[in-house]
Amino acid sequence: MIDEPQAADHLVPPTGVNDIGASKKHESAQLHVTGSARYVDDIPVPSNCMHAYVGGTATASGTITRIDTTAVAQAPGVVDVITAADIVGHKDIGPVFPGDPLLAEDQVNYVGQPIIAVLAHSRDAARKAAQLANIEVQSLAPILDxxxxxxxxxxxxxxxxxxxxxxxxxxxxxxxxxxxxxxxxxxEHFYLEGQVALVLPQENGGVLVYSSSQHPSEVQKLVAEVLAVPMHQVVVDMRRMGGGFGGKETQAAQWACLAAVLAVRNQVPVKLRLGRSDDMRLTGKxxxxxxxxxxxxxxxxxxxxxxxxxxxxxxxxxxxxxxxxxxxxxxxxxxxxxxxxxxxxxxxxxxxxxxxxxxxxxxxxxxxxxxxxxxxxxxxxxxxxxxxxxxxxxxxxxxxxxxxxxxx
Missing domain, CATH: 3.30.365.10 (Aldehyde oxidase/xanthine dehydrogenase, molybdopterin binding domain)
Incomplete structure (x- = not known):
């Protein structure tokens, strides 16, 4: 015969169950105020980690007629440079409806829109090299109001x-x-932590993605589609963000996807972190x-x-x-x-x-x-x-x- 559990009125509820109105410490408060909280850019990277950056054009509207990356590839420290033609999976990462190319291929629709992505031994080398692309655009009158x-x-x-x-x-x-x-x-959202992603290739052909994103499952889906691999081969780790406010709901995915493409192509860890001015120029408000x-x-x-x-x-x-x-x-x-x-x-x-x-x-x-x-x-x-x-x-x-x- 099994004994019935007896009521235990004398037991004290666990701390926090009935603490309505009581001040409670944020679980990361001490880490935040001491500067010990680890964000994506704080994660120690492997010794063979490389850095990516994007390049575009100063034209707001037009048809792309030529993309010449010769000077980019020859720049100091550059390991790889890609265009839309190098993407093996989906080229459009629109979150609900199509219209967001990972890299622009035919049309350019805003100033700075990414057309190439560069991989180099340092972030500075990648950023400088990305500006060397010879991109010719037949300009059209932009729609701005x-x-x-x-x-x-x-x-x-x-x-x-x-x-x-x-x-x-x-x-x-x-x-x-x-x-x-x-x-x-x-x-402008002006989150303190800018757009950033770190991608590490895995032994099963997949990737481990660290992304400052409000929507890690969408990052997982889009990275998988861009790489043309099953979703279970993409793991997204999103411990915390230094602000988002909506600006990282859909628009963190592009940088994770580009880092993932370069990481898999070159079988090296890749970090892509936008500079603040480019972050403000290339992302929505x-x-x-x-x-x-x-x-x-x-x-x-x-x-x-x-x-x-x-x-x-x-x-x-x-x-x-x-x-x-x-x-x-x-x-x-x-x-x-x-x-x-x-x-x-x-x-x-x-x-x-x-x-x-x-x-x-x-x-x-x-x-x-x-x-x-x-x-x-x-x-x-x-x-x-x-x-x-x-x-x-x-x-x-x-x-x-x-x-x-x-x-x-």
């Missing part, structure tokens, strides 16, 4: 709208109307937006209708822009009830590095439009902006259904 993108009708993903009620009829019936345009610039809206309201400042156009400036590829613009659309109401609304999101192409995730993921750009709408309405009716905000909040009296038909 909303007007140019609209004129060319160039988007990275299709536009679409959220509809609630008949916004056009509600606008016509509204006692008052106003129009507004809001321009929100991008923002928070999406800039141009928000345009027409608002219908009554004499008390209660909103009756909204017609909004959210124009996300997405850079040269989809990256995560589809979801980011969607999120901005979902936040256009913020906390306010819109009885009738048509909210349209556009994802415009730009000849810049592809913009990417950033804390809020499109939400702040939508919220800022909502708040400006309320401010402008308050000024138009001569009422306190806080009073107008309170009068427009979701409530049982006003309504609880969002423009995307979710009940609050």
């Amino acid at each position: 909303l007007q140019a993108a609209q004129q060319a009708q160039r988007t990275v993903r299709p536009s679409h709208s959220l509809h609630k009620g008949d916004a056009q009829q509600a606008m016509l019936a509204a006692p008052r109307q106003l129009n507004l345009e809001q321009r929100i610039n991008g923002q 928070r999406h800039a937006f141009v928000n345009q809206a027409k608002v219908g309201f009554d004499d008390e400042g209660q909103i009756l209708a909204v017609q909004a156009e959210l124009n996300g400036l997405c850079g040269c590829s989809p990256d995560l822009s589809d979801a980011i613009v969607d999120r901005a659309m979902f936040h256009t109401d913020n906390a306010y009830y819109l009885p009738a609304a048509k909210i349209t999101g556009h994802r415009w192409f730009q000849n810049t590095a592809s913009q990417t995730a950033f804390r809020g993921f499109g939400g702040p750009q939508g919220v800022m439009l909502a708040e400006q709408m309320l401010d402008d309405v308050a000024r138009a009716v001569g009422r306190d902006p806080l009073s107008v905000r309170l009068a427009n909040l979701y409530s049982e009296r006003r309504g609880l259904v969002t423009p995307y038909h979710q009940t609050v």
Whole structure:
């Protein structure tokens, strides 16, 4: 007969189980404040480790007509130089939709876009050699603002709208109307630890990847696809990051993939660490937006209708822009009830590095439009902006259904 376990009321819960409100030390706090925390660039490398860097062109838009790497290969300390033609597996590392070539092959879409990768005995040698490539480009007029993108009708993903009620009829019936345009610039993540990867070839034909990435499983998948090996042959070790904020969600993968290609080709460990200026130039930022809206309201400042156009400036590829613009659309109401609304999101192409995730993921750009709408309405009716905000909040009296038909 098995004895039933007895209740043990006298036992003290493990420390930390009921510590609500208690201050707890971060598990790496001592390492951080003493400078002992180990990041990718701090990992001791094997004696035969080599260093990689990328090279491109100063042209923002054009067709690549010639890539001559003779001078690069002959530069001091250089061991290998590759172009897109040397990639044995997938050449496109777009995280959701295609459009992000590991190395540009036919078109160049932004200043500095990587076209070659160099392997050398030192980082300085690789970086200097990467600037020696003779890359000829037939230049095209770059698209660098909303007007140019609209004129060319160039988007990275299709536009679409959220509809609630008949916004056009509600606008016509509204006692008052106003129009507004809001321009929100991008923002650099400026993580303290820059983009970096260290790749070591393994005895099974795979690789061990150290990457400063917010998405190690995506790095694993993309490295495997680029190398044309099964995913189980790629191990990604990501102990900690010195900041990411969205800037390493998708865009850490490129540097790990390039290091992996060179590591396998040459059967040596390879580290690729971007310089800060190149990191800022070659990676995406928070999406800039141009928000345009027409608002219908009554004499008390209660909103009756909204017609909004959210124009996300997405850079040269989809990256995560589809979801980011969607999120901005979902936040256009913020906390306010819109009885009738048509909210349209556009994802415009730009000849810049592809913009990417950033804390809020499109939400702040939508919220800022909502708040400006309320401010402008308050000024138009001569009422306190806080009073107008309170009068427009979701409530049982006003309504609880969002423009995307979710009940609050």
